[in-house]
Amino acid sequence: MGCPTPEELVKEFQKRLIEWGRKNYVNWPWRRDRTPYRVLIAELLLKRTTRQAAAREYPKFLAKFPDIENIHKASFDEVREAFLPLGLYNQRAKQLKELAQVVVEKYGGKIPSDIETLKKLPGINDYIAGAVLSFGFGRLAPIPDANVLRIMARVTGFSRSSAGGRRKIYRVLERLVPKDRHVEFNYALLDLGGSACHYQWPKCKECPLRDFCVYGAEDEKRRGCLERRYQELARG
Numbered sequence: 630m631g632c633p634t635p636e637e638l639v640k641e642f643q644k645r646l647i648e649w650g651r652k653n654y655v656n657w658p659w660r661r662d663r664t665p666y667r668v669l670i671a672e673l674l675l676k677r678t679t680r681q682a683a684a685r686e687y688p689k690f691l692a693k694f695p696d697i698e699n700i701h702k703a704s705f706d707e708v709r710e711a712f713l714p715l716g717l718y719n720q721r722a723k724q725l726k727e728l729a730q731v732v733v734e735k736y737g738g739k740i741p742s743d744i745e746t747l748k749k750l751p752g753i754n755d756y757i758a759g760a761v762l763s764f765g766f767g768r769l770a771p772i773p774d775a776n777v778l779r780i781m782a783r784v785t786g787f788s789r790s791s792a793g794g795r796r797k798i799y800r801v802l803e804r805l806v807p808k809d810r811h812v813e814f815n816y817a818l819l820d821l822g823g824s825a826c827h828y829q830w831p832k833c834k835e836c837p838l839r840d841f842c843v844y845g846a847e848d849e850k851r852r853g854c855l856e857r858r859y860q861e862l863a864r865g
């Protein structure tokens with residue numbers, strides 16, 4: 630296989646990842662009937678929790694608190710109680726109560742739809758802001774969660790432990806996420822982190838990104854080609 634141009638790399642990367650994502654799609658409850666609020670709640674439940682445990686609590690949580698106004702009106706103890714089965718309940722309840730207060734009092738109960746405002750809300754990091762934008766509002770956004778950063782560090786060869794490396798990974802991700810199919814792309818990348826690109830045992834032979842991954846490259850020539858291409862994509 631020859632060395633692809635940056636445009637060829639982006640196109641083929643998107644195609645292979647989305648095809649893989651369709652075959653391996655898991656219909657988690659938070660992937661249905663998505664709204665910004667529901668996506669936000671799912672992400673708070675998923676923090677340091679298995680997907681299986683979050684899937685059990687998600688419908689119960691929404692039945693109890695169907696919108697952000699309900700969180701605002703509820704007492705701290707009521708919100709805390711809803712988080713009890715998942716751990717970190719004091720921290721999660723405090724963050725969500727603070728967030729609901731800001732959203733209701735400052736934004737009239739509407740979750741903001743621009744990335745910079747979202748990131749300033751209590752408990753909202755880059756990853757949750759991206760998820761709310763892409764999955765909740767249907768707007769183009771990368772979702773740099775810990776799994777995605779790990780995959781993209783392996784794919785690009787950039788270090789995720791330095792701020793400069795993370796900035797480059799983020800810029801490459803912005804180039805890779807397709808405008809028209811960002812939801813499918815983002816779900817597939819999240820799912821890849823729990824299967825082929827496992828944190829301890831990457832199974833490169835089964836991976837749809839193998840031909841475009843610095844870590845999984847078969848020889849030095851291919852590795853060098855991909856490193857150059859990701860440097861170019863990171864420069865924009």
Ligand code: SF4
Pocket residue numbers: 780783784825826827831832833834836837838839842843844845
């Ligand atoms: S080729 Fe290997 S390291 Fe690269 S993304 Fe796939 S599983 Fe991860």
